[in-house]
Amino acid sequence: MSYQDWNCLAAEFEKSVCDITASSGEQLVELVDAAHPTRRQTLVDAGCGIGTFAKQFGRRYGKVVAFDFASAMVRRARGLCRELNHATWQTLPLEDAGAQLGTVGHLVACLNVITSPNAALRTRQWDSVVQLVRPGGHLLLVVPSLESARHVAEHDSEAFGGTLDTEADLVNRRDTEQKHYTRQELRRALVGRGMKVDHLREVHYPWDDDGLDASDAIPPWDWVCLAQKPLAA
Numbered sequence: 001m002s003y004q005d006w007n008c009l010a011a012e013f014e015k016s017v018c019d020i021t022a023s024s025g026e027q028l029v030e031l032v033d034a035a036h037p038t039r040r041q042t043l044v045d046a047g048c049g050i051g052t053f054a055k056q057f058g059r060r061y062g063k064v065v066a067f068d069f070a071s072a073m074v075r076r077a078r079g080l081c082r083e084l085n086h087a088t089w090q091t092l093p094l095e096d097a098g099a100q101l102g103t104v105g106h107l108v109a110c111l112n113v114i115t116s117p118n119a120a121l122r123t124r125q126w127d128s129v130v131q132l133v134r135p136g137g138h139l140l141l142v143v144p145s146l147e148s149a150r151h152v153a154e155h156d157s158e159a160f161g162g163t164l165d166t167e168a169d170l171v172n173r174r175d176t177e178q179k180h181y182t183r184q185e186l187r188r189a190l191v192g193r194g195m196k197v198d199h200l201r202e203v204h205y206p207w208d209d210d211g212l213d214a215s216d217a218i219p220p221w222d223w224v225c226l227a228q229k230p231l232a233a
Contacts, residue, residue: 098131
């Protein structure tokens, strides 16, 4: 999504964007707990949106560094999280963050950010988000699931109202094209950058967050992964 489009969504984020932190209940809490947060640590919210993740988990850390590439999102996040006086907020694209901020995060959270249809940009973003993680620290990553998109399309193709590019793993819905990942592709992206995958699972969200009516079928999901950067030898 372009800077302009994402900036415009800041005012109506709650009704226009599937916010996985808000939609997934306690599913992310278990993984944050597994990273053993303390007040001596730094949380990096990489692509913070309106700050939902920082608001929920920021008090468990001694420092919060949050950024988004859209200035309107950052303004909303700062307002939503005004009680986090140990947080800093920046307008910064993910692909530049690793070089600019360095290896600062004991936990780096990056939720549905690396979704550009541009493969070269995604590579830069992957490299950057891993660079943000301190040795021994963790990366909590959420990406759209290609398996879920196929499941939703098969469940109700008319309501799905989108197209699947099976070769490029791109899904086009509501005039927005996004990269989706298989479980194995996500694992390869992390392991190939030296990360150790501790947990990789489905994180489910309600049908209506995907623009469909409620159903008894398995609800849609993203992939969520908690991976650790090994300590330097």
